Amino acid sequence: MDSPWLDDKQLAAWVRLAAVVELLPGVLERQLRDAGLTHYDYFVLAMLSEAPERTLRMTELARQTNATLPRLSHVAQRLEDRGLVERFPCPQDKRATNARLTDAGLAKVEEAAPGHAATVRTHVIDALSPQQIKQLAEIAEAILRRLDPNGAMSGVYNRYDPAAD
Amino acid sequence: MDSPWLDDKQLAAWVRLAAVVELLPGVLERQLRDAGLTHYDYFVLAMLSEAPERTLRMTELARQTNATLPRLSHVAQRLEDRGLVERFPCPQDKRATNARLTDAGLAKVEEAAPGHAATVRTHVIDALSPQQIKQLAEIAEAILRRLDPNGAMSGVYNRYDPAAD
DNA sequence: GTGTCATAGTTGTAGCGACAACCAATACTC
DNA sequence: GAGTATTGGTTGTCGCTACAACTATGACAC
Structure with a gap:
């Protein structure tokens, strides 16, 4: 057994x-529950809110949110029923469907965002020193190169560059 | 808006x-799929395998694995049907139920462990420098003090102490 | 242009987890 | 020691996700 298991320090980090x-x-799920959203729902709405025209193709949206297309299809159906999103066929490619965030959908994200941010701050950010924040960004980035080698979600997290030291 | 949102560096780390x-x-789920286990199944079996007598009370097991009791009850039922676990009433407290890992269950964990460890190594550990491993342990520990203030799971991760520098 | 293959999306089904409702045993109170 | 509250577990139901099957459009070969 050369490397199959982990040494003490590796194991401590991993557990x-x-x-x-x-x-x-x-924790995230329970907090967003108040707003009547799943964490994944919120993620979908948030991605749409940052997209040009608040519109994305289903496939692209699925990729960015790390979901299978069937999953997104079901979620989009429910969000559409609630009037937060609307779907319409893509003019260029008749196979494709575009999802667009409605005004009500935008209002919903903006309503949910502060509480979500507060949870993130309370449970993660405020627990760390500025130096650790920087280390965390680097560590997570390194792990992501393994978890997401094709960069499916990289478009999302690379929008926020830790850049400046 | 003083602190509701996050600054650039915080946001970079968070995303x-x-x-x-x-x-x-x-990733973990798909890998364990080969062994016919959910990641949570594996976690349950692993906790039992490290317990004295390979036995734990349901409540304690639920706490260590961050599950609700109903969830664990369902999982235990299925694992019992597969012969990997057995349940028996606790002699001291007739309300309580003990779950014990069977020999078949132990064999199952030991069969699944190397593949699981390899996945962890490939996707996480090998992506990081020794220094980053240490930083990660500290960062995660700090976050856990917020996420798990009552130390429900702390018994688990404190068994593996990063201690020595 | 026809046959084949790949791409985009929806729908149906089965399994797992959250929550609520419930039963059993113990602990507290007086 | 009777009554109440608390703790420990199980069961039932609903909603969400994975997977498979299916439809429809587009791309490519010849």
């Missing part, structure tokens, strides 16, 4: 990261 | 962490 990955989604 | 949290579970 803690695993615990964070286990706990964080629940 | 990357969020992407990791989004992507990592899927």
Whole structure:
């Protein structure tokens, strides 16, 4: 057994990261519940809100949000029923469907955003020193190069560049 | 707006962490699929395998794995049907139920462990320098003090102490 | 232009998790 | 020791996601 397992320090880092990955989604989910949104719902609406014309093709939206197309299709259906999103066939490619954030949808994101941000701040950001914030960005970036080698989601997180030291 | 939102560096760290949290579970899940286990199944079996007598009370097991009791109850039912776990009433407290890992269950974890460890290594550990491993342990620990203030899962991750520098 | 393949999306089904409702046993109170 | 509250678990139902199957459009070969 040369490398199959992890040494003490690696294991210490891993179990803690695993615990964070286990706990964080629940915290985000419960907070957004007040706004009547799933964390994934919020993510979809947020991506649309930042897109040109508040519009994206379903495939592209699925890629950015790390979802399968069926999953997004179901979610879009429900969001459309609630009037937060509308779908219309893409003029250029009749196979494709565009999803656009409605005014009501935009209002919904803007309503939910502050609470969401506060949760992130309270549970993550405020726990760390400025130096650790920087380290975290670098560490997560390195991991993402492995988790997301094709850069499916990279368009999303590369919009926010830690750049300046 | 004094602090409701995040500054550039904080946002850069957050979106990357969020992407990791989004992507990592899927990777772990798909890998364990080969072994016929959910990541949560694996977690349950692993916790039992490290417990004295390979036995834990349901409540304690739920706490350590960050699950609600109903969830664990369903999972335990399925694992029991597969012969990987057995449940029996606790002699001291007749309300309580103990879950014990069977020999077949132990064999199952040991079968699944190397592949799981390899995935962790490939997607996380090997992406980081030794210094970053140490930083990650500290960062995750700090976040956990916020996410898990009551230390529900702390018994788990504190078993692996990054201690020595 | 016809046959084949790839791409874009929807729909149906099955499995898992959250929540609520419920039952059983213990602990507290007087 | 009777009554109430609390703790420990299970069961039932609903909503969401993965996967498979299917439809429709576009691309490419010849």
